[in-house]
Amino acid sequence: MNVEPIEDLGCSTLLQVVEKPTLFLDRLITVNPVMLILKEKVKRLARSNLSTLIMGETGTGKELIAQAIYQLGNYKGEFVDVDCGGVPQTLLESEFFGARRGSYSGCSHDRPGYLEIAANGVLFLDEVGEIPFSLQSKLLRVLDTKFARRIGSTEKYPVTCRIVSATNQGRDKFRKDFFYRLAGVILETIPLRERMQDVKLITESKGLSCPAEFLDHDWPGNVRELINRIEELKLLSI
């Protein structure tokens, strides 16, 4: 709740501006029974520390779910969002573990890794299937022992973050043991084309009545594509 004095009104009364709390989970609009169960699961497991793997096509709300877990889990630490496909492979290891000054060329000072930055928070590994097998086994060891070491350092630090991951790929992208380590619990999102009622609902929630052609499209980009189409139509209708 935000309480702010408003000074510009020229009156001495302290006005209270109460913002409506916005929960990430409430932003996930759906009437699909399986997605509704998924939302309930998110509420229940948010307060646990279980490694959580969210599987589903691109644009189906995986990141939104990860943010909801963090928000409902009351973490002391940060939400650290890593796009595993976007980090150059040569840097991946030092980005994850951190590096000691001089441990590789261009490393001019001690650097913390994602595992440290996310201490007592959530490390969100987006597109986790993009992590190469060699790094998967190193991460597995860290997640099992709960300790890691910066590259070039002999000192260990404790790993206290919760791991939440997302993938739109199958299990063949993973070392088996790493997959099971990530998947303390698996949450599966459903493609939008299998819940067309949501198309109408999401469109209307954005202030647009649902055009007939929206219900006749199979939405390969799922909700992300739908939102883009909605914004486009709203702009054109101005």
Ligand SMILES: Nc1ncnc2c1ncn2[C@@H]1O[C@H](COP(=O)(O)OP(=O)(O)O)[C@@H](O)[C@H]1O
């Ligand atoms: N059920 C939903 N209702 C409303 N907005 C949604 C829903 N699912 C996803 N979104 C929105 O669609 C976009 C893509 O979702 P995102 O969580 O990034 O998908 P993914 O991580 O699976 O690619 C985001 O803007 C997100 O807020």
Ligand SMILES: [Mg+2]
């Ligand atoms: Mg995503």
